[in-house]
Amino acid sequence: MRILHILDHSLPLHSGYSFRTRAILKAQIASGWQVAGVTGPRQGACDAAAERIDGLDFYRTAAPAKRAPGLAELAEVSAFARRIDSVIHAFRPDILHAHSPVLTAMATDRAARRRGLPWMYEIRAFWEDAAVGIGTGRAGSSRYRMTRALETRFVKRADAVAVICDGLRDDLIGRGVDGQKIMVSPNGVDMELFGTVPPRDDALARELGLGDAELLGFIGSFYDYEGLDDLIAAMPYLVEKRSRAHLLLVGGGPEEAALRAAAQASPVAGHIHFTGRVPHQAVERYYGLIDILVYPRKRMRLTDLVTPLKPLEAMAQRRLVAASDVGGHRELIRDGLTGTLFPPGKPAAMARALADLLGNRGGWEARRDTARAFVERERNWADNVARYRPVYHSLVQGKAR
Template identity: 30%
Template sequence: MKILYLNLDRGIPVEGDKGASVHVREFVTAAAALGHEVTLACTTRGAGNPPPPARILQFGAPPADMSIGNEIERRERVRLDHDGLVADRICSTLARLGIEPDLVYERHALFHRAGVSIAARLGVPRILEVNAPLVEEQRRFRGLYLVDEALEAEEASYRGADAIIAVSRQVAAQVAGVIGRTDRIHVVPNGVDLARFANVDAIGAVIRARLGLAGRRIAGFIGSFKTWHGVPFLIEAIAAAAAWHPDLHLLAVGDGPEREAVAALVAKLGLADRVTLPGRIPHGEIPGWLGAMDFTVAPYLPQPDFYFSPLKIFESLAAGRAVVAPEIGEIDGIVAHGETGLLYPAGDGIALQAALSRLLADQAACQTMGWRGRQRLAGRDWRDVVRLCLALAPVRLPA
């Protein structure tokens, strides 16, 4: 099958580090491995990681109108202008290159509905992948000025899909609330490249030795240090647990808006010899860093309607690492408490400390949980996920 994959969100660089960028590359890589020919049309190609095996076409956004005084409105107008122009640009480029897709697969983007027009012009089905309730997310975390325009584009994009992939039940419920139907909506959680995250212990030992952490019990975090990731909350728990576990060390990998504040908190609490912050690591090297960890922590903070399908948890389990995480959203369907990791009430620092102590006190149990976690991911390889998603493509549903 010839697939046109649309990633029109300018904030998701194809070759970038964030989880959304990883998701794009993994999906396209798996589709290619299944024998599909993928053309990836994006707004931002980015840099920092190898590109996926696809023909990548970049269609940059137009310049901002600097006469618009409100910065949020100015950014949003760029998205709207881009959406109004990009369908013509993509279709003319496909025609010029002789590319005739059989399917449009689109990652849903705020203020974008161009995929509806593109699929109609090409006369092919369109699958829409929705990873978050983007209008509400934007309003809550970044600010939203053109609310009506955002809601209108969202509804048009949802209604113009032949099938909708939602990464969680919470996302599916939001989509259903907008379009008033459920027959087009399919819940498909994220996946993981099981082969890439296998046999990570040897390289992990090398990383441990290089960092001077041989013999330590290492709790790990991997992420982009966003507010809702809860890294300061984790640091506080590490500080408390360290009093009882002198060999405890936290290895927190990644970069992002809260990293400087986290570093300051580490210094304030006197944890410089207990916490390592190596910064940005290319995603291709993440399996080895997971191999350096005894277990990982995903310390998400409490929030209403937690809708994520966290890649970091799938990757930790695939690496054979037990996971400590809050019992929130879909996480209890990924981590089995006491079997593949430990769950605690979101925001409960005492409970998090207890979970850390339990894994630190029983290394054999920790390793057994990690082994079980990997075994339970059978059927969750990215190729399985992509095969399932694309199976929804051949038949158009009635309007």
């Protein structure tokens, strides 16, 4: 079986998107399949038309000339479709596997129909909801409605559809998509990258002034939907109950300046610490310091429908996990068993839940064991990738008939 993955972007860019792609491709190679990826114009400038990164082959698409909004997206799709067509000629795939956003699906559909190949469309989040979540779009706007309509159209045109969670599947069924053509390929953890428990780095703790702290942390991108402002607002309530509680925020993003200002204005400013962005290879050092990884996402369509990757990575690292009680988290976390859930948008309630967890150290080891076992059993990419096999074979056989 030869599979060509059609991607918005990939390594060497670092994102949850590119790491999920890496995990899928590595696991498929381990299963004996021949795989390659072709990335769209949004990968950015590249030194070569094709390159091998971490043992994976990627073909690149040159960006078209700049145009006005609307025309620019159409030019991207056309350039991407031509590049996919040329890669099909070189790689000779049996199936095309497109990954969201919808511009990727549009380009894949053109190339697939030209070449008579079956194609699968995998959705990791709805593009229109992601835009609302990061503040670049508005729910219900004309652009939002148009993007949603395009998504629905190309889901129906695809030969098969994959989604990362039940929330996305249920939403598509509600739009009239046949549930029989939708498979769930849940977020998983590449145990090669996150399967080793990081040791505590005492030198780093001293460097950060956190030697004996009860440490809460968040590692990732600072977007509004992540709810980090609520976590900062919870800290005065928490410190009142647990005087050694500190918060470590690792990363950066659009909300960083506002979050730093909120932390500076907090009555417990000395308990809130920012590291800025850190090199990817250094992230494990910070995982090893943090007692509880906190994911305080706000409630909105994006967070109710989409499951994040970070809590799974934390569970694989045997870190305790606490998260807001939104739909995406409920698909991953069983309250009181693999993690703690608290009401979204309520700092005082968040603080009470975190204080209770900090005060119950006797149950930590059992919870770590249970959460790690869940990831190994149900969210390990080496096993997850087998879900694609029957769908791929069905599509290839159907096309042959």
